[in-house]
Amino acid sequence: MSAFKHALAARDAHIRTLHIALVALFLLASGMGFGWYSAPRQLTVYLPPDLRAASQRPWWEVPPATVYAFAFTVFQQINRWPTSGETDYPHNLNVLRSYLTPGCYRQIEQTFRQRQQNGELRDRVRGVYEIPGRGFSDKQVQILDRDNWVVTLDLTVDEYFHSEPVKRATIRYPIKVSRYDIDKQKNPWGLALDCFASLPQKLEAATS
Template sequence: MSPFKHALAARDAHIATLRLTLGMMAVIILALGYGWYRAPQNLTIHIPPDLRHGSTRPWWDIPPGDIYAFTFYIFQQLNRWPNNGDNDYPQNIARLRAYLTPACQARLNQDWQQRKDRGELRERVRGVYEIPGRGFKPERVTVLSRDNWTVMLDLSVDEYYQAEPVKRALVRYPVSVVRFDIDPETNPWGLALDCFAGTPRRLEAATPETTP
C-alpha cells in the first residue's frame, strides 16, 4: 500500500475516533443534564437551634424535637372545634389534608361520619392542649426507620356543649408520623400524620412524669 493510502487510512481512523469520542461526550452531557433536571430544587435542612456548637448530620435526618413539634401542632389544629363540631371537624380534615396521609384522611372522615350519626358533634366545642409537665422529651419520639416515627402526646381534652363543660380527659395519644415530602408548596414540613399507632389511653393524673 502506498504512503498516500496509509495517510488516508490513518486520517479516516482518526476521524472515526473523534466521532466516537464526541458521541460518548454527548451521551455523558445528556445524562448530566437529565440528572440536573431531576435534582430537587429545594431541600429542607433541619438545623439545631443552638448554633454555638457545630452540627453534622445527614440532610434527611429530622431531629426528634421537630417531629414532636409538627405532630402536636397538626394534632391540636385538627382537634380544635371553636364553634360546632359538626362543621369544624370536617373543615379541619379538609384544611389539613396536605399534612395527612390519604389513609389517615379516609379514617378521619369515617370517624367524623360515625360521630355525627351518633350526635356526638352537634354544637360541640373542643380543644386539646399539652398537660403541664408532660411536654417534649426525646423519649417521646420513637424512631422506627428513616421515614417513620411514633410520637406520644399527653394531652388534656376539653369539650363543651352550649357553653357547658361535658368532658375533660387526660389522654395519651400514640400518633404515627411518616415522611411525606411530595408537595413543598402545601406542606413545607415534608411530614404527615398517619393517624394512631395504637389505642389512646386515659391518664390518671396530670403529674410531672418520670418515665415516658
C-alpha cells in the same frame, strides 16, 4: 510521494481522533444534561432546632423534635373547634387532609360521622394543649425505622357545650407519623399522621 501519503494518513488519523473525542464529549454532555434534568428541583433538609452548635446528619434524617412538633401541631389543629364541632371538625379535616395518610383520613372521617349521628358535636367547642412539663423530650418520640415514628403526646382536652364546661381530661395519645413526601406545595413537612399506634390512655388528674 511517500511523504505526501504519510501526511494524508496522519491527517486522517487526527480527524478520526477528533471525531471520537467529539462523540465522547457529546455522550458526556448528554449524560450530564439528563442528570441535571432528572435531579429534584427541591430538596428538604431537616435541621435541628438548636443551631448554636454544629450538626452533622444525613439530609434525609428527620430530627425527633421535628417529628414531635409536626404531630402536635396537626393533631391540635384537627381538634380545635372554636365554634361547633359539627362544622369545625369536617372543615379541619378538609384543610389538613394533605397531612394525613389516606387510611387515617378515612378513619377520622368515620369517627366524625359516628359522633355527628350521636349528636356529640353540635355546639361543642373543643381544644387540646400540652400538659405543662410534658412537652418534647427524646423519650416522647420512638423511632421505628427511617420513615416511621410513634410520638407520645400528653395533652389536656377541654370541651364546652355553649359556655358550659362538659369535659376536662388529661390523655396520652400515641400517634404514628410516617414520611409522606409526595406534594411539597400542599405538605412542605413531608410527613403525615397515620392515626393512633395504640389506644389513647387517660392520665391521672394530678399529672406533673
